[in-house]
Structures are given as structure tokens and as C-alpha cells.
Amino acid sequence: MCGRYQNALDPAELALLYRVQREAWGRPAKLPNWNVAPRQSVPVVLREADGPRAVVTMRWGFPPLWVAKQGKEPFDAPPLVNAMAEEAAKKPTWSRALRERRCLVPTTGFYEWLTIGKDRFPLYFRPSIGRTLTLAGVWGAFDWGERKAWPCVAILTTRPNAEVAPVHDRMPVVLSPEAEDAWLDPASDPSAFLQSAPDGTLTPAEVSRALNSREAEGEGVMIADWVRGA
Numbered sequence: 566m567c568g569r570y571q572n573a574l575d576p577a578e579l580a581l582l583y584r585v586q587r588e589a590w591g592r593p594a595k596l597p598n599w600n601v602a603p604r605q606s607v608p609v610v611l612r613e614a615d616g617p618r619a620v621v622t623m624r625w626g627f628p629p630l631w632v633a634k635q636g637k638e639p640f641d642a643p644p645l646v647n648a649m650a651e652e653a654a655k656k657p658t659w660s661r662a663l664r665e666r667r668c669l670v671p672t673t674g675f676y677e678w679l680t681i682g683k684d685r686f687p688l689y690f691r692p693s694i695g696r697t698l699t700l701a702g703v704w705g706a707f708d709w710g711e712r713k714a715w716p717c718v719a720i721l722t723t724r725p726n727a728e729v730a731p732v733h734d735r736m737p738v739v740l741s742p743e744a745e746d747a748w749l750d751p752a753s754d755p756s757a758f759l760q761s762a763p764d765g766t767l768t769p770a771e772v773s774r775a776l777n778s779r780e781a782e783g784e785g786v787m788i789a790d791w792v793r794g795a
Contacts, residue, residue: 567647567700567720567737569776570675571689572607573597573784574697579620579671582697583610586617594622599786601625601672602779603646609702609718610669612749623716627658628707639709648703650723650738650759659719662703665751669740670700670720676776677732679793686791687776688732690767698767701738701748701758727764739766 572579576596580588594606601607606622613619626644633639645658653659674691675698692698701721706714721738729736739762740748747753771789775781 566677566733566735567675567722568603569779570601570670570672570700570737571599572601572671573599573673574671576608579608583620583669583671583699584618585610585620587613587619597784599784600776600779600781603644607718608671609704610671610749611667611704612746618749621716623704623718625718627705627717627719628709630707630709633709639707640712640715644717646719647722647735647737648719649735650721653703653721653759654755659703662705662719663755666704667748667751667755668702668704668718669745669749670702670718672698672700674698675700675737676772677729677736678777679732685774685777686793687772687774688769689772689787690728690736690769693766693768698737699740699742699745701740721759723759724761726761726766728767728769732769736761738762 594608603626605625607625608620609623610618610620626646628639629642630639632642648659653663674689676687676689679686702718704718706716722735723738725736738759748758773786773788773790776786
């Protein structure tokens, strides 16, 4: 599961670090964003047909279209923010996107929670080296009612590495800088990238319990107000 992450880059940093050649911003995305949550507009990087990289804003989470059969509005239902890497190629929701519509999800780290009794304590997983963690994403464009071709993104998840395993049984698929262009190439085999990040890729740190709310904002969420083992 990857249900919350951080993108502390401003637009200029993002464009520079991800070698973006064209900015095709859609719905406004707040940057930097210390608490990225499902349904928010987020920047993703994709490669256009003629080669250059572009940054586009998308809604985080695919709409579960099947709830319409129950008389519900798909875009109001809990979004599908993650796709299990082991199953994505076989699932109708993800298979075409995995083949044809891959993207990079720029982050500066992601959050997971320790549960102790009835309390939840957030941990921030940052890159051990460098400024960014690039997550493997897939996207689709959805029509529903008055919404036309609304782009939505989901993040691939896989088994945890040594840093994440004590906290959660899933982690996002992290792409190395060398793998980014190949991931964006629909001619490449996606299964080659869908594994856990090498041990040592991430460094965990305690952060503020304010993150227990998806509404928390600002860099202050990085100030730890608890200590593991205390």
C-alpha cells in the first residue's frame, strides 16, 4: 500500500530533475506538497509519442467504474490508488495501462504507519541517497457524465524491502534513474521493473502525528512528535 507521499519539489526543480521538455499542466497541483493524499491533483511525468518528456497533472486514483452498477458515482467512491505489481497484467483495470500508459510519479518520500494498540504513528521513508524517489505509475483517461478524458494515475506496489517490512507488507515500486526511460517505453517488458527496491535504498524517520489526518499541510509535518521504542 502507498496511501500517502510527499513531493517537496517546486515546479522548477521537478522540471530540472526529471528532464522535462514540455509542461502540460492540467488541473492545478500544489507544489511543494508535504502530504499528498488520494484524489488530489498530482504531477506525473510521461513521454509523448514524439519522444520528449512532459509533466502533466492527474487525479491520484482510478475511479472504480463498476460501482455505477450499484447506482453510485464512480468519482465519489474510494479511488484505486495502488495496483499490485504481481497481478496488474492480468487485471482489466490495470492491464492496458501497464502495457501502454506508464508514467513516473515524482516524490521526495512516502509515508507508512506503525499501529500500536489503537494508535497510529507515521514514518517517513526518504531516499538514502539523493533528493527524489521516483515511483512507477500507470495512468488512464476516464469519461463519466460531464467529466471527459479525466486523467488519473495509480502507483504500482510490490513486496517490501528490509526497511519497509517491519511496518507494512507492501511498498511502492521505486525506479532507479537508469530505469526511468525504459519504464516509459511501451516496448519494454514491465515485469523487469516490478520488484522491491534494494535494501538500503530507503531511510525511515519518525514524523508528526498530524499526518494521521489527510488534511495536514506544511513542512511542519516533518517535525517528529514521537520516538519508536519510547
